């Protein structure tokens with residue numbers, strides 16, 4: 349079968365952009381794989397352990413060595429970008445990732461797409477960031493795992509194989525960034541981690557998945573389409589993302605948290621509001637006071653997993669200081685607000701971008 353050529357071939361190759369491939373077959377598509385760590389690179393001495401293991405312990409070549417089948421699908425340029433638990437992924441790493449993807453994937457006509465391996469805890473934030481900042485139509489596929497590499501029935505190897513397959517697939521183009529785990533293909537714009545422990549965790553509850561993978565064959569339910577609300581952020585000349593803090597709302601919430609966030613340097617605030625963006629009257633008064641003095645934009649989001657914060661609740665004077673997040677959950681709203689501030693957008697422009705994701 350022609351499919352075993354690249355796997356069998358030990359021919360290494362460096363393309364004109366300096367990207368290295370360990371196994372190369374000119375008849376196959378080329379995919380860049382940027383590894384950042386997480387459970388997919390995690391290890392434990394106990395094969396039954398799906399907790400208490402070490403994240404980011406294996407290098408990407410050690411992970412790939414267990415799935416030579418990837419070389420039947422694509423030539424893989426594997427790069428160890430970082431090797432951390434995803435709680436340690438920073439906006440400066442993401443900016444670097446954006447600039448790298450632009451140069452080595454978008455601007456290189458020989459590369460079909462990219463795969464990012466990532467811890468699942470914050471994968472949705474990074475995938476949302478890249479979805480907004482890298483937009484050349486080539487698939488950028490985020491992959492992680494819920495079981496460490498040493499566990500019985502580890503999910504990482506299959507997820508990675510499927511991720512490379514999707515990144516190499518022409519049908520995956522023009523859909524924005526994608527999340528591939530547990531045999532599902534989900535839009536990075538809508539994906540969220542819904543379960544802290546189990547493999548069926550990444551979901552877009554209202555929007556559903558874009559497709560499925562069976563026997564390493566991706567199937568997309570619909571032709572390529574992009575979300576209506578999506579804002580494309582131009583990061584070409586940006587070298588840092590302003591700090592945005594998330595404050596969680598609850599009964600008895602104290603406005604001290606707002607004052608200290610701003611005092612400590614937050615340039616934007618997202619509230620994980622009760623229901624459709626609810627906060628106490630006192631906290632609302634504190635927002636009005638602080639925003640009119642500092643001009644720091646405050647986005648009201650929702651601590652519920654689903655639903656939207658409509659603009660209908662934010663009228664009159666409160667509309668001068670508060671912006672409804674619409675569909676964006678707090679972690680998405682934080683990433684988006686950081687990108688908008690980095691682009692130098694003012695209050696009204698920020699409101700318009702969030703307004704694209706509000707219905708009422």
Ligand SMILES: NC(=O)C[C@H](N)C(=O)O
Pocket residue numbers: 385386387388403432433434435466467468469470492493494495
């Ligand atoms: N499943 C995982 O990848 C969780 C891990 N703590 C991480 O996010 O890096």
